[in-house]
Amino acid sequence: MTVLEVKDLRKSFGSNAVLKGVSFTLDKGEVLSIIGSSGGGKTTLLRCLNSLEFAEEGTITVNGEVMFDGADKSKHKEKDIRLKRLHFGLVFQQFNLFPQYTAKENIMLAPKLMGNESKEQIEQQTDALLERVGLSDKADYYPCMLSGGQQQRVAIARALAMKPDILCFDEPTSALDPELTGEVLKVIKGLKDSDTTMIVVTHEMGFAQNVSDKVIFMAKGVIEEMGTPEEVFEHPKSEVTKAFLANATE
Amino acid sequence: MDFSTITSDLLSGFLENLKLFGLTLAFSLPLGLLLSFCSMSKIPPIRWLAKTFVWIIRGTPLMLQLFIVFFVPGIVFDAPLKTRFTAALIAFVINYSAYFSEIYRGGIESIPVGQHEAGMVLGMTRKQIFFKVVLMQVVKKIIPPMSNEIITLVKDTSLARVIAVAEIIMVADRFTARGMIWPLFYTGVFFLLFNGILTLLFGAIEKKLDYYKV
Ligand SMILES: Nc1ncnc2c1ncn2[C@@H]1O[C@H](COP(=O)(O)OP(=O)(O)OP(=O)(O)O)[C@@H](O)[C@H]1O
Ligand SMILES: [Mg+2]
Numbered sequence A: 001m002t003v004l005e006v007k008d009l010r011k012s013f014g015s016n017a018v019l020k021g022v023s024f025t026l027d028k029g030e031v032l033s034i035i036g037s038s039g040g041g042k043t044t045l046l047r048c049l050n051s052l053e054f055a056e057e058g059t060i061t062v063n064g065e066v067m068f069d070g071a072d073k074s075k076h077k078e079k080d081i082r083l084k085r086l087h088f089g090l091v092f093q094q095f096n097l098f099p100q101y102t103a104k105e106n107i108m109l110a111p112k113l114m115g116n117e118s119k120e121q122i123e124q125q126t127d128a129l130l131e132r133v134g135l136s137d138k139a140d141y142y143p144c145m146l147s148g149g150q151q152q153r154v155a156i157a158r159a160l161a162m163k164p165d166i167l168c169f170d171e172p173t174s175a176l177d178p179e180l181t182g183e184v185l186k187v188i189k190g191l192k193d194s195d196t197t198m199i200v201v202t203h204e205m206g207f208a209q210n211v212s213d214k215v216i217f218m219a220k221g222v223i224e225e226m227g228t229p230e231e232v233f234e235h236p237k238s239e240v241t242k243a244f245l246a247n248a249t250e
Numbered sequence B: 001m002d003f004s005t006i007t008s009d010l011l012s013g014f015l016e017n018l019k020l021f022g023l024t025l026a027f028s029l030p031l032g033l034l035l036s037f038c039s040m041s042k043i044p045p046i047r048w049l050a051k052t053f054v055w056i057i058r059g060t061p062l063m064l065q066l067f068i069v070f071f072v073p074g075i076v077f078d079a080p081l082k083t084r085f086t087a088a089l090i091a092f093v094i095n096y097s098a099y100f101s102e103i104y105r106g107g108i109e110s111i112p113v114g115q116h117e118a119g120m121v122l123g124m125t126r127k128q129i130f131f132k133v134v135l136m137q138v139v140k141k142i143i144p145p146m147s148n149e150i151i152t153l154v155k156d157t158s159l160a161r162v163i164a165v166a167e168i169i170m171v172a173d174r175f176t177a178r179g180m181i182w183p184l185f186y187t188g189v190f191f192l193l194f195n196g197i198l199t200l201l202f203g204a205i206e207k208k209l210d211y212y213k214v
Helices: A042-049 A078-085 A104-113 A118-132 A147-160 A179-195 A203-211 A230-232 A237-249 B003-039 B044-059 B064-075 B086-110 B115-120 B126-163 B168-177 B183-213
Strands: A002-012 A016-027 A033-038 A057-062 A064-069 A090-091 A166-170 A197-199 A214-219 A221-227
Touching: A002 A042, A002 A064, A002 B183, A016 A214, A016 A221, A016 B168, A033 A042, A033 A237, A042 A166, A042 A179, A057 A166, A078 A166, A078 A237, A078 B115, A078 B126, A090 A147, A090 B115, A104 A118, A104 A147, A104 B183, A118 A147, A147 A166, A166 A179, A166 A203, A179 A197, A179 A203, A214 A237, A214 B064, A221 B115, B003 B044, B003 B126, B003 B168, B003 B183, B044 B086, B064 B086, B064 B126, B086 B126, B115 B126, B126 B168, B126 B183, B168 B183
Parallel strands: A033 A197, A033 A214, A090 A166, A166 A197
Antiparallel strands: A002 A016, A002 A057, A057 A064, A214 A221
8 A cells, every 4th residue: 555655856955956856655564765875865855755845846645645735836834734744753863852851751742742642641652662662771861861872762762652654764873883773773673573664764785775675776866766675786777876886885 | 337237228228239130030031032032033124123122232331221211201201210210120121131132042043953853843833842842952051141141130230320229339339428438348248149149049050950961
């Protein structure tokens, strides 16, 4: 079942065209990895999905419901945007935890403010999330007391707490020491096993190859290559992809 | 005139300083926040107005502002203020709102955009992001500059004497006129003691907020 359909997304900053017609679809429970060289527009794509940026053209459809339509030039209302955002979750490269709250409070804050569930439900769910990211014993720690890897795991739990249809990661391990990337990638793998639909922008080629169902290679605002990990990594068609992979794996 | 009479005279003068101090804080802390929002407004005219206001207030002496607030209503509008104290209070509130607004603005603008965005992608409203995410981080950041400004305010209250508010230095000056100079120097003890207490208080607050880093 198709969860996400992105069609011909175009976005520029001034005269700098950053997304030049990006289209792809994602099925429920699929993991999509996006790889590509710096400045290719990967972050911008995730930001458009999460309504942190708005494209000029194209559509974004989630579960058949149009989230964004570049042709519709009416002004985006803050409330509508907020509701649409809830279909997506975003885990940032720099974690962006709220420093004044403990791990547990970080996770509970948004659901509490949303006010759809009882306090007990939220507590229970938070404990379950902490366990899922392996941090039950760190519930009452403040972010400054946690390692980068632990902070990122809290950030993942925090994003999951809003039950997004699609969870996006923007280079979730790039800000981490190499020995800490493993624990975060393991959590993401665990999410795949429980059928979470995910888009992961990453420079971890091993992860992209082994964990994803689908890989996109993006360069200069276009999708150069898209397919299964095997297709993209073993039999790339585009010269640009070949050059990138040769560089990345050396 | 013995020591204890003079002490109690000075103390009653100092209470005037403290009253001015407390009321100025009570009004200018919230007004400053409002003003800082104006100076960060997305609507240009509001932003310009706020910035011009801050520029004028910070660019002219508080003493001059005291004179203006004291004299202008009477001369221009034929509606003099009820008391000298009210005039002093208004001038101080205007002046300190401007200074506080700049401290707030600096604090608010120093919070990384990632904090706002983290709140946004979690579906929070702008108001929720400000009050639940940003505010406590701003509070922590602005405590040192605020302490400075508040301690300056304690000392500035003695400027109210220029419009003859009977604050402590004005009281002490009455003794000087009678040939007694030491009460004037003695006023320093009152300021030192009070600012000492404030310093301890701010230290305690900083310590209390030590559990998180921004
Ligand atoms: N807010 C912005 N204003 C102007 N230009 C921007 C903005 N954000 C991104 N860009 C530009 O858009 C282009 C794509 O940036 P983007 O961050 O999406 O790339 P990326 O693929 O995520 O790169 P990286 O691998 O370095 O993270 C870059 O040329 C960048 O300078
Ligand atoms: Mg990026």
